[in-house]
Amino acid sequence: MQQSTIHYQAPAAQIAASERYKVRINGQPVFVYGSQGAGYAMLSAEGRVTVEIEDSQAAEQVVVRPLRHAIQPIPDGGVLRFEAEAPIKLSVEFNDNIREPLFIWINPLEAQARPDPADPSVRYFRGGEVHQAGEIVLSDGETVYIEEGAVVHGRIKAENASNIAIRGRGILDGSLWREAEEGGKRHLMMLLAGCKQVTIEGISVIDGPTWHVVPAGSTHVAITNINILTYAGTGDGIDIVGCEDVTVDNVFVRSKDDCIAIKAVDYFHPAGLHEVRNVRVTRSVFWNAEWGNALEIGYETRCASISEVEFSDCDIIRCEFEGYESGGTFTIHNGDRADVHNVLYKNIRVEDSREKLIDIKVQFSQYSKDAERGHVRDIRFEDIAIVGGLLPVSIIRGYDAGHRIEQVTISNLTYRGEPLRGANEAKMVVELSKGIQFVS
Known part of the structure; x- marks a missing residue:
């Protein structure tokens, strides 16, 4: 051994x-x-x-x-x-x-040396202590380091900053913020707007009042080995909003709303209206609780294009029943004008999905703002294994004849080891769509 x-x-x-x-x-x-x-x-x-x-x-x-x-x-x-x-x-x-x-x-053990607590560019929170930090604002070249055994009550914000890092093995705790903000304005646990070269590594983000980790209009963002635990309504785990070149690797997310949501929207910052491109989520574990979805693109898609998105080698240990006809495990809800294309789901294990398995729609929803409906095309599912629970229904539905779902390929979809070779076997409803193919 x-x-x-x-x-x-x-x-x-x-x-x-x-x-x-x-x-x-x-x-x-x-x-x-x-x-x-x-x-x-x-x-x-x-x-x-x-x-x-x-x-x-x-x-x-x-x-x-x-x-x-x-x-x-x-x-x-x-x-x-x-x-x-x-x-x-x-x-x-x-x-x-x-x-x-x-x-x-x-x-994992930390591969990078801890920063110097005396460095003026470092906000260092020592382990074995509780820190009342309030709002932590990062500028160019700065680092937040939360040492193992530290609990930091606060939130983190950066705007138009480059080469910033949030690291450590400690806890960023939002429970005090959540209790204070019920019924009022709810602050994000982490908002990084218009930033470049961002590293988020190792920390745990716990029990905030709303969305937890939110890069918006940012580029070259690496989110690695973090843990997220949420209980609040709208308690999303990671929201990738109007970003390019984002990697999410080896994370654990248990959230009451979306675990991962890819959007373009300006709820919290105008930078979030940018196009989305080159997002990769891999080697991670997700538990979607009562609301929302496990791996979501949408609903807010207020940009020209969302493309080059990959989810791979992940475990969906739970997708709980939502009951509002919108929840699901693999979901694309295009509620605005974006052309959503070139999306890959590969080598993913689903253990207990009590909502829809695949839910792909072009629609007008309560979140829609654009007058024009968008498109969804070139979507691939490869080596998706439903290993437990019941076989959930799936829905692929376009908006009208001019806004169909196009070219969805499903390769090696299995339920408890048995292949699902077509829409009927997969309990899939297909409407206003074309080019939906099952490949053994």
Whole structure:
């Protein structure tokens, strides 16, 4: 067994721990944060680790997701034990209670040296402390560094800044903002408008009042290894708004609204009306809770073009039932004038989708502002495996004869290992569309 390397720092003593769960990694106690019934534990490690969980409710049934890891906890005298290869991001669920999961985020060790706290271009938040930061505004060349074990109550904003970074292994916590802003103006947890060369790496963004990580009208944005946990209505995880050249890699998002949303809109900044091009989301885990969608393009598409978008090698561990006829796992809701084209979904595992699987529409919605309807074309689904749950319905629907959905190719779509070779087998409704093809 490969020897593991672990880095862990506990939070400040005044942080409330989960009342239900206790966790040890390689025998070392790891703090479990409590968050509206759920618990989450985090540290940094590489190599084979032993995870031990004590559950005060002594659940009889335990499922560890993503299922592809094939982790089967072994009960031993009130302790659940399993091994895993770190880094890894897991959701542990007890007795099918999806409102009280335990998230275990074992992050990669930091590859880059920590910045110098004395550097005037660095906002350094030390571990083991609680920081009341308010609004943090970044300028050219500046870095926010949140050390492991730090909890920062605040939000981050940058406008027309270049070469900025938000890094670390600590927590950006929005719960105090959310409580203070209910019924009033809701601030984003992170708004980076008109920026260039942006790095967001390693931190966890927790329980904000609305959208959490929002690059708007920005270019060359790298979002890597972050964790997002949201509970508020409209609590989107990552909103990529009017951006070019964006990568999202190795993230964990549990959100009450869209996990990933790609848009062009000026709700929070005029820069968000730019075209969208070259966005890649890969190697990530998503849980879409009661509202919204898992992987969404739309509804607000107020630009000429949204193109060159790829979602690959991801696990959708849940897409919960929304009930408003708009939710889904893979969704393109073109509510404005954009030409949405060249979109690829590849090598994605779907574990529990209680809403639509594929939902592609050109439509006029409550969010629409443009008078002209847009287009959706050249969409590919490759190696999509529905590995659990029921087979959800899918809908592909254009707006009218001049705004059809065109050229959608579905290759190797399977349900519990069996191929789905056509629209009927896939429970797919197709209207005002052409060139919809299933390929074995």
